[in-house]
Amino acid sequence: MTQRIESSGYLLSSVLSPEQELIDIRISNGVIAEIASAGSLTPGASVTIESAGMQLLPGLVDLHTHLREPGREDAETIRTGSAAAALGGFTAVHAMANTDPVADTAGVVEQVVRLGREAGYCDVYAVGAVTQGLEGLALAELGAMAHSMAQVRVFSDDGKCVSDSLVMRRALEYVKQFDGVIAQHAQDPRLTEMAQMNEGIISAKLGLTGWPAVAEEAIIARDVLLAEHVGARLHICHVSTSGSVEIIRWAKARGINVTAEVTPHHLLLTDSLAETYNPIYKVNPPLRTNEDVLALRTALADGTIDIVATDHAPHPRESKECEWSEAANGMLGLENALSVIQESMIENGLSNWKTIAERMSYAPARIGRVDASSGHGQIIKVGVPANVILIDTKIRRKVSEMKSASKSSNNPYIDRTLPGQVLYTFLRGEMIVANGELVRPL
Amino acid sequence: MSDVVTPVLKRHLLSIDDLTREQAILILDTADELARISDAPIKKLPTLRGRTVVNLFYEDSTRTRISFEAAAKRLSADVINFSAKGSSVSKGESLKDTALTLQAMGADAVILRHSASGAAHRLAEWTKGSVINAGDGTHEHPTQALLDAFTIRKHLNKNPEQNGGVGADLTGVNVAIVGDILHSRVARSNVLLLSRLGAKVTLVAPPTLLPVGVSDWPVSISYDFNNAIGECDVVMMLRLQLERMKSAFFPSAREYSRLFGLDMERLAKGKKSPLILHPGPINRGLEISAECADSADSLILEQVTNGVSIRMAVLYLLLGGADA
Amino acid sequence: MKAVLSSADISRAITRISHEIIEKNRGSEDIVLLGIPTRGIHLAERIGSEIGVIVGQSIPVGTLDITLHRDDLRSKPPRALTPTKIPSGGIDGKRIVLVDDVLYSGRTIRAALDALGEIGRPALVQLAVLVDRGHRELPIRADYVGKNLPTSHEEIVKVSIHEVDGEDQVQIAGSHE
Numbered sequence: 001m002t003q004r005i006e007s008s009g010y011l012l013s014s015v016l017s018p019e020q021e022l023i024d025i026r027i028s029n030g031v032i033a034e035i036a037s038a039g040s041l042t043p044g045a046s047v048t049i050e051s052a053g054m055q056l057l058p059g060l061v062d063l064h065t066h067l068r069e070p071g072r073e074d075a076e077t078i079r080t081g082s083a084a085a086a087l088g089g090f091t092a093v094h095a096m097a098n099t100d101p102v103a104d105t106a107g108v109v110e111q112v113v114r115l116g117r118e119a120g121y122c123d124v125y126a127v128g129a130v131t132q133g134l135e136g137l138a139l140a141e142l143g144a145m146a147h148s149m150a151q152v153r154v155f156s157d158d159g160k161c162v163s164d165s166l167v168m169r170r171a172l173e174y175v176k177q178f179d180g181v182i183a184q185h186a187q188d189p190r191l192t193e194m195a196q197m198n199e200g201i202i203s204a205k206l207g208l209t210g211w212p213a214v215a216e217e218a219i220i221a222r223d224v225l226l227a228e229h230v231g232a233r234l235h236i237c238h239v240s241t242s243g244s245v246e247i248i249r250w251a252k253a254r255g256i257n258v259t260a261e262v263t264p265h266h267l268l269l270t271d272s273l274a275e276t277y278n279p280i281y282k283v284n285p286p287l288r289t290n291e292d293v294l295a296l297r298t299a300l301a302d303g304t305i306d307i308v309a310t311d312h313a314p315h316p317r318e319s320k321e322c323e324w325s326e327a328a329n330g331m332l333g334l335e336n337a338l339s340v341i342q343e344s345m346i347e348n349g350l351s352n353w354k355t356i357a358e359r360m361s362y363a364p365a366r367i368g369r370v371d372a373s374s375g376h377g378q379i380i381k382v383g384v385p386a387n388v389i390l391i392d393t394k395i396r397r398k399v400s401e402m403k404s405a406s407k408s409s410n411n412p413y414i415d416r417t418l419p420g421q422v423l424y425t426f427l428r429g430e431m432i433v434a435n436g437e438l439v440r441p442l
Numbered sequence: 443m444s445d446v447v448t449p450v451l452k453r454h455l456l457s458i459d460d461l462t463r464e465q466a467i468l469i470l471d472t473a474d475e476l477a478r479i480s481d482a483p484i485k486k487l488p489t490l491r492g493r494t495v496v497n498l499f500y501e502d503s504t505r506t507r508i509s510f511e512a513a514a515k516r517l518s519a520d521v522i523n524f525s526a527k528g529s530s531v532s533k534g535e536s537l538k539d540t541a542l543t544l545q546a547m548g549a550d551a552v553i554l555r556h557s558a559s560g561a562a563h564r565l566a567e568w569t570k571g572s573v574i575n576a577g578d579g580t581h582e583h584p585t586q587a588l589l590d591a592f593t594i595r596k597h598l599n600k601n602p603e604q605n606g607g608v609g610a611d612l613t614g615v616n617v618a619i620v621g622d623i624l625h626s627r628v629a630r631s632n633v634l635l636l637s638r639l640g641a642k643v644t645l646v647a648p649p650t651l652l653p654v655g656v657s658d659w660p661v662s663i664s665y666d667f668n669n670a671i672g673e674c675d676v677v678m679m680l681r682l683q684l685e686r687m688k689s690a691f692f693p694s695a696r697e698y699s700r701l702f703g704l705d706m707e708r709l710a711k712g713k714k715s716p717l718i719l720h721p722g723p724i725n726r727g728l729e730i731s732a733e734c735a736d737s738a739d740s741l742i743l744e745q746v747t748n749g750v751s752i753r754m755a756v757l758y759l760l761l762g763g764a765d766a
Numbered sequence: 767m768k769a770v771l772s773s774a775d776i777s778r779a780i781t782r783i784s785h786e787i788i789e790k791n792r793g794s795e796d797i798v799l800l801g802i803p804t805r806g807i808h809l810a811e812r813i814g815s816e817i818g819v820i821v822g823q824s825i826p827v828g829t830l831d832i833t834l835h836r837d838d839l840r841s842k843p844p845r846a847l848t849p850t851k852i853p854s855g856g857i858d859g860k861r862i863v864l865v866d867d868v869l870y871s872g873r874t875i876r877a878a879l880d881a882l883g884e885i886g887r888p889a890l891v892q893l894a895v896l897v898d899r900g901h902r903e904l905p906i907r908a909d910y911v912g913k914n915l916p917t918s919h920e921e922i923v924k925v926s927i928h929e930v931d932g933e934d935q936v937q938i939a940g941s942h943e
Contacts, residue, residue: 193689196559199654199655200654200655201655201657201658202655203653203654203655204653204654204655204656204658204659205630205655205658206559206560206581207559207560207578207579207580207581207582207627207630208559208560208579208580208581209580210653210654210655212654276563277559277560277563277564278564278567318536321536321538322536322537322538322564323537323556323558323560323561323564324558324559324560324564325558325559325560325579326558450843450844451844468846471846471847472846472847475831475847475848475849475850476847478850479834479884487834487835487884488834488835488880489834489835489839517834608849758834758844759844760844761844762834762839762844762845763839763840763842763843763844763845764840764841764842764843765840
């Protein structure tokens with residue numbers, strides 16, 4: 001049945017383009033078949049989507065997702081995680097390498113991509129580990145992963161910092177041969193031993209060991225200089241401090257080939273939430289101060305920070321229902337990312353949907369060197385694969401734990417009211433999400 | 443009835459932040475009254491008969507546990523000591539499961555000592571009874587601060603007509619808290635309580651042992667103990683854990699002792715012959731010399747005695763009425 | 767609200783009780799008055815000074831807080847303690863007169879006897895009350911009564927005394943008022 005509907009295509013009528021023009025758009029045979037001014041296309045054989053006034057965006061691309069498979073299928077699987085991604089409007093995600101076994105060989109990255117394809121909710125790209133076992137000592141087989149079926153272009157030890165300067169330098173140099181990028185988790189390990197939360201007024205009060213901003217900024221400063229020195233591409237994961245923003249701004253002005261990401265939670269939440277001692281708010285890098293949040297928003301708006309990446313980090317309930325210091329770092333991000341961005345960037349007039357399309361689709365696809373034939377990160381025009389989403393930006397809804405495809409529930413936005421909801425997700429013309437629900441339930 | 447307590451305490455005592463100035467004074471006044479009873483030949487009151495109090499201790503702290511136990515027993519509560527060592531806890535049972543178990547046993551109050559900051563806050567979410575924080579990591583130790591304030595108030599109001607300072611706060615009292623502020627739950631609770639009661643608090647420590655966010659605290663900071671001791675009415679010495687040396691917080695025990703230890707020579711620089719407090723157990727010769735610890739101005743043993751009265755007061759005020 | 771004892775009535779009652787205490791104890795030797803908070807404290811002080819005037823020497827007066835011995839603690843939020851003040855001679859071997867405003871169920875006095883037991887061993891214990899309204903739930907009776915006031919359970923007896931309430935008066939009110 002799905003096949004039959006698909007072959008006849010879909011008509012999205014009177015939707016707002018990223019540039020805020022009211023248009024009709026027809027999806028047929030997996031691609032964008034027609035675009036015309038609103039009201040000018042007739043349904044014909046196409047199924048008409050009740051979409052008047054909805055926001056059309058290119059399918060989102062997440063450069064930073066933890067899908068936990070292989071190894072922690074109790075927290076998330078590629079199937080559940082990619083379904084959550086589709087519900088959040090993502091048509092492509094990059095699965096981080098800190099699985100068990102670590103994604104440091106061609107075998108593991110190929111398995112990740114294959115499982116993503118089998119699930120079919122969105123395209124899953126594998127991030128390869130920089131060093132074997134994420135131990136920061138010896139380079140993983142970067143070339144083998146790049147040349148494998150998985151075609152890995154993004155390498156990261158995320159969760160751990162490539163702290164050894166020499167190893168970092170070599171990695172940056174080595175991946176140049178296949179136009180790869182090192183995505184650095186910037187955290188000086190010595191400065192963050194036993195660290196629990198942002199070091200500042202709140203940590204002093206709560207008696208939780210501080211994670212100082214300088215531990216992030218010092219690594220970023222070192223790495224942009226290394227990238228400049230060896231002429232390589234560097235990507236900074238989850239930038240969290242205003243100081244980091246300043247360094248990246250400086251590096252970009254100097255012409256250094258650096259890109260950076262910010263997570264939705266660092267754009268909305270602050271360290272004062274730790275006062276609850278509820279580890280649902282424990283994340284690495286930690287939630288920072290309001291001043292940092294405002295600097296990150298400005299940087300995302302002006303392009304100093306290139307992209308939004310979710311750092312979706314599912315954890316089983318028992319890893320959060322415990323003492324703060326015993327709890328795992330990380331929070332869910334895929335399903336509510338766009339709502340958080342609307343809340344923190346759009347509603348206050350800091351940014352607009354055209355810019356968000358750049359930050360959440362075009363730019364991440366570019367940084368990840370995602371193959372153009374996939375259609376990810378492409379401007380919506382006739383002939384390109386139809387990876388598009390529709391958002392109802394008018395509604396405000398209370399986030400509920402129940403309505404999630406993720407296997408985990410460590411969602412910091414539960415019971416918070418957020419604007420907007422992704423109602424439709426199309427992956428190469430196939431309707432994956434309709435009316436905010438998976439077309440093929442898990 | 444006019445005898446109903448007006449500033450009713452919250453259900454839990456997790457932090458000094460749970461107490462208003464009036465509630466703190468009520469606890470001190472109640473302790474003062476209970477202290478008289480503790481002096482009487484019969485040391486048992488029927489007040490908490492039928493109540494069950496659990497001492498849940500994840501860290502060894504014999505003195506705090508015994509103090510709470512004595513307090514609960516003098517009020518006729520049933521006391522269950524649940525030491526994490528050798529129990530199901532050491533076999534990996536989570537704090538939440540332990541909390542649910544204790545609740546199923548009908549615990550009216552759980553007194554928690556735990557190495558993780560915020561553990562008492564977590565426990566309070568999972569249990570119906572009252573939770574009393576008996577020290578959580580490097581966060582707080584509210585009953586220690588209350589007994590310190592009680593000890594100070596009593597000594598600064600010794601004349602019979604001052605009646606031990608009942609009803610009074612600590613306005614105008616200068617207190618220096620000296621040592622490892624960064625890792626001290628005693629310091630955090632005392633800063634909150636003493637300042638709430640009107641005392642002027644000075645923290646004396648090397649910069650490495652002060653938290654980065656200390657600027658927000660209602661205190662003055664001094665790196666110079668000799669200077670700071672001048673105007674002090676009270677010097678509160680904190681226990682120094684020697685393992686801190688390994689993390690480069692200070693160069694050597696000798697240097698620490700020389701700059702931040704209390705000895706008779708330094709004590710003599712105090713213009714008001716300050717009272718000496720220490721939460722114990724003390725490291726003689728490290729943060730405090732034996733002569734100082736044993737001197738007439740030292741209230742270290744009296745703190746222990748007062749601890750029982752304060753804990754009786756807290757237990758009475760949390761459990762001595764209708765179930766919340 | 768109906769006034770049942772005026773200020774003058776209360777004064778007379780206190781004077782009479784004072785005389786009765788001296789008479790029954792054949793003097794004031796070894797007598798210690800202990801007032802039960804809140805109003806009993808002030809009644810005890812008044813009786814103490816009256817006896818002082820009659821016998822020409824002051825007699826010891828103290829207060830006895832019974833809160834920690836109450837059997838109804840769980841019915842209300844925790845109550846603040848009132849200081850117990852035992853005169854310097856102590857209570858061992860003394861003739862204790864407990865003083866309270868109203869005698870009703872007798873439970874307060876039961877708690878007072880327990881509280882007294884914590885402190886020492888008197889030679890004997892007597893009870894003086896301004897009003898006895900009946901309805902005893904324990905085998906307790908007063909040795910000295912200002913006024914016997916038959917009441918129903920539903921009625922409320924309100925004792926006002928100058929030191930606490932600004933005036934001396936006893937009133938009675940029906941529950942529906």
